[in-house]
Amino acid sequence: MTESAGTAVGDVSYSAVARIGVRPGAVSGIAVTPHGGTLMVTQHADDSVSSLDTDTCTRSWTLAGVGEPFAIAIAGARAYVSTVSAAYDSILVIDTGTDRVIGDYPVAHSVRDLAASPDGRYVYACRAAALGADVAVIDTAAERVDAISLTAGGAEPGAIPDCVRVSPDGSRLYVAVQWPTGAELTVIDTNRYRALGTIAIGPPIRDVALSPHGDRAYVLGCGTDLGAVVHVVDTGSGAVIGTAKISDVGGLVTQLTLSRDGERAYLVDDESVLVLSTHSLGVVDAIAVADHPSCVVESPAGDYLYVADYAGTVNVLAISCTTTAAPLPEEAEVALLELLQGQPALI
Numbered sequence: 001m002t003e004s005a006g007t008a009v010g011d012v013s014y015s016a017v018a019r020i021g022v023r024p025g026a027v028s029g030i031a032v033t034p035h036g037g038t039l040m041v042t043q044h045a046d047d048s049v050s051s052l053d054t055d056t057c058t059r060s061w062t063l064a065g066v067g068e069p070f071a072i073a074i075a076g077a078r079a080y081v082s083t084v085s086a087a088y089d090s091i092l093v094i095d096t097g098t099d100r101v102i103g104d105y106p107v108a109h110s111v112r113d114l115a116a117s118p119d120g121r122y123v124y125a126c127r128a129a130a131l132g133a134d135v136a137v138i139d140t141a142a143e144r145v146d147a148i149s150l151t152a153g154g155a156e157p158g159a160i161p162d163c164v165r166v167s168p169d170g171s172r173l174y175v176a177v178q179w180p181t182g183a184e185l186t187v188i189d190t191n192r193y194r195a196l197g198t199i200a201i202g203p204p205i206r207d208v209a210l211s212p213h214g215d216r217a218y219v220l221g222c223g224t225d226l227g228a229v230v231h232v233v234d235t236g237s238g239a240v241i242g243t244a245k246i247s248d249v250g251g252l253v254t255q256l257t258l259s260r261d262g263e264r265a266y267l268v269d270d271e272s273v274l275v276l277s278t279h280s281l282g283v284v285d286a287i288a289v290a291d292h293p294s295c296v297v298e299s300p301a302g303d304y305l306y307v308a309d310y311a312g313t314v315n316v317l318a319i320s321c322t323t324t325a326a327p328l329p330e331e332a333e334v335a336l337l338e339l340l341q342g343q344p345a346l347i
Contacts, residue, residue: 011322012264012275014287014305018057018316022050027294027308029072031079033096036300040079040096041308042069049081049092051099054299054306057316061099066092071113075120078102078140082111082125091125091138105145107136113163117170122190126150126161126175133159135175135188148193150177150186163207166190167214172235174217176205185219185233199238203229207256209265210235211278218265218278220256228253228267230281244281248274255295260302268293273307289315 020039028044032054039052049069051061068084069092079094089111093103109127116123123138132151139146151159160178167174173188177198185199185208203221206228210217217233228246233239250271257266258278265276273293275285287293291311298305298319307315 012285013320013322014275014285014317015320016315017304017318020052020057020059020314020316022052022059022308022312022314023048023062024312026310027312027314028070029081030295030297030306030308030314031072031074032297032299032306033074034076034300036304038096039297039306039314040072040074040081040094041314042066042072042081043312044068044070046312049079049094051096052314054304054316063094063099063101071111071125073114073116073123075116075118075123078120080114080116080123082114084111089127091123093140105138107138107145109134111136112161115164115166115173117166117190118168119170122170124164124166124173126164128160131157133161133177135161135164135173137190137193146193148173148188148195150175150195162205165208165210165217167210167235168212169214172196172214174208174210174235176201176208176219178204183221185217187235187238197238199233199240201231201240206253209256209258211258212260212262216278218256218258220253220267222253228269230256230265230267230276232281242281246274246276246281246283248283248286257296257298259298260300266296266298266305268296273305287317 023046025043025046027041029042031040041050049063053060069081071082073080077097079096081092083090083092088106091105095102109129111125113126125136135148137146158180161175163176165174175186183201183205187196206222207220219231221229228249230244232242234241249269251269253269255268267274273287274283289309291309294308296307305317
């Protein structure tokens with residue numbers, strides 16, 4: 001096992017500094033602007049989207065009457081929010097600097113999740129329909145919407161995409177797709193608008209997080225006992241190179257996201273936020289939240305963790321690092337707790 005030579009995970013601590021009241025009800029999604037000054041949160045049951053000022057720790061703006069907002073992605077000065085109406089789903093565009101709605105992209109079928117390219121030009125929405133699943137690609141510059149099929153044979157019922165993630169360089173999409181026979185991770189070439197292959201995972205996928213350099217994908221699976229399993233995928237070879245069962249979870253797992261430096265993973269369950277080392281996949285800390293955590297995001301500078309809950313509050317925690325060390329060598333490998341299979345390639 002190669003030990004982390006970056007900031008030691010055990011030397012990172014979290015301390016509560018503020019609580020930001022949003023509106024009553026669960027926070028469904030949370031995202032932070034690139035400069036870190038604004039948080040955008042969605043509340044599905046409340047039909048609202050709110051903007052929070054991270055400097056004053058106050059709610060600065062709320063857009064009410066938004067149909068069941070859930071997924072949210074931020075690129076540059078724009079936030080993209082999935083909404084639902086009786087006629088169709090759509091992607092709402094909000095200027096995070098002025099808190100104004102500046103666009104709305106109607107899309108067919110049911111939007112399950114959103115991601116935005118690093119340069120903000122493209123927005124990706126994974127969608128489920130009666131006869132198949134796809135990813136809608138919104139070119140925000142050309143005002144055009146295209147689609148990439150997730151079912152290679154055309155109409156193929158039973159596929160449900162649950163989350164979509166874009167690589168740091170914008171060249172790949174990773175889409176978690178649930179099938180009646182098991183879950184898989186579909187890899188898409190964003191330049192050629194086509195699927196490159198799939199990586200079999202097995203248990204239902206709850207979330208996917210990519211490392212800062214895009215060389216690893218951490219896939220959060222939900223076991224039959226409602227426990228959690230984290231799979232590590234080498235994105236270069238398409239091989240599942242390691243897995244770990246997380247026995248400390250306190251209920252249904254809902255999210256997995258990484259710290260900005262890639263040293264830690266935040267796993268959200270019904271009771272707490274578990275902090276994992278991405279090198280050992282072991283639990284190194286647990287962050288308790290009184291009103292049950294729903295989703296989290298770390299600030300761009302890595303100095304704050306924002307934990308939203310089911311009561312409509314965002315808990316602000318300061319992140320303190322007491323020890324630093326030399327950067328991890330590029331050739332170092334992530335610790336493998338258990339090999340799932342030999343060298344499963346993209347199929």
